[in-house]
Amino acid sequence: NAGVTQTPKFQVLKTGQSMTLQCAQDMNHEYMSWYRQDPGMGLRLIHYSVGAGITDQGEVPNGYNVSRSTTEDFPLRLLSAAPSQTSVYFCASSRQGPYNEQFFGPGTRLTVL
Amino acid sequence: AQTVTQSQPEMSVQEAETVTLSCTYDTSESNYYLFWYKQPPSRQMILVIRQEAYKQQNATENRFSVNFQKAAKSFSLKISDSQLGDTAMYFCAFVESNAGNMLTFGGGTRLMVKP
Numbered sequence: 164n165a166g167v168t169q170t171p172k173f174q175v176l177k178t179g180q181s182m183t184l185q186c187a188q189d190m191n192h193e194y195m196s197w198y199r200q201d202p203g204m205g206l207r208l209i210h211y212s213v214g215a216g217i218t219d220q221g222e223v224p225n226g227y228n229v230s231r232s233t234t235e236d237f238p239l240r241l242l243s244a245a246p247s248q249t250s251v252y253f254c255a256s257s258r259q260g261p262y263n264e265q266f267f268g269p270g271t272r273l274t275v276l
Numbered sequence: 277a278q279t280v281t282q283s284q285p286e287m288s289v290q291e292a293e294t295v296t297l298s299c300t301y302d303t304s305e306s307n308y309y310l311f312w313y314k315q316p317p318s319r320q321m322i323l324v325i326r327q328e329a330y331k332q333q334n335a336t337e338n339r340f341s342v343n344f345q346k347a348a349k350s351f352s353l354k355i356s357d358s359q360l361g362d363t364a365m366y367f368c369a370f371v372e373s374n375a376g377n378m379l380t381f382g383g384g385t386r387l388m389v390k391p
Contacts, residue, residue, distance in 0.1 A: 195379065196379075198381075205381035205382050206367065206381040208378055211377055211378070213377060219377070251319070253321065259379050261371045261377055261378070262309045263326075264326065264370060265323070267321035267322075270319050270320075
């Protein structure tokens with residue numbers, strides 16, 4: 164099993180550009196989530212999904228969109244990048260919600276100029 | 277709003293010694309789950325230990341154990357026989373059973389194990 168994979172590993176954007184961070188898992192997990200990690204602030208939940216076709220907002224959803232058309236994939240879209248979105252982004256998955264162990268991807272370091 | 281506080285931004289310990297990382301949380305609920313996650317320099321987050329609030333017994337995983345004080349809303353992590361590979365950021369995390377699937381993380385403690 165590859166576990167949770169994320170692409171790209173690094174990305175530099177200009178203000179106003181859009182892009183999609185990819186996330187995929189091969190463990191047949193129902194729950195998937197996106198976090199951002201900023202220095203000194205731990206991880207903050209952006210969006211999550213409890214199954215294909217079902218998504219919901221987390222703590223910091225503004226400026227991001229998600230969709231879940233399959234169990235395996237959970238892409239995160241930045242609609243119009245801003246410098247405040249410079250961060251490291253992690254995708255995670257778990258069986259039946261965040262009450263169980265979450266498996267994290269390797270992260271994407273995003274810089275918005 | 278759920279809050280998780282880790283009051284020690286940085287700690288260090290000598291190899292083979294014991295260290296305790298602190299975590300406090302705020303909730304009015306009685307049923308919830310607590311976690312410690314480790315993030316080594318490779319950036320890969322890994323679960324260290326998990327505690328269910330309704331269980332009185334403290335969770336243990338090999339050299340890692342917790343001191344769960346429900347009344348005090350405290351959830352500290354003890355690492356025994358510290359190893360160089362334990363050098364990492366450690367995050368305490370918390371989710372209420374009826375919180376709508378939202379896991380909240382503390383700000384983290386950077387642990388350095390010295391040879």
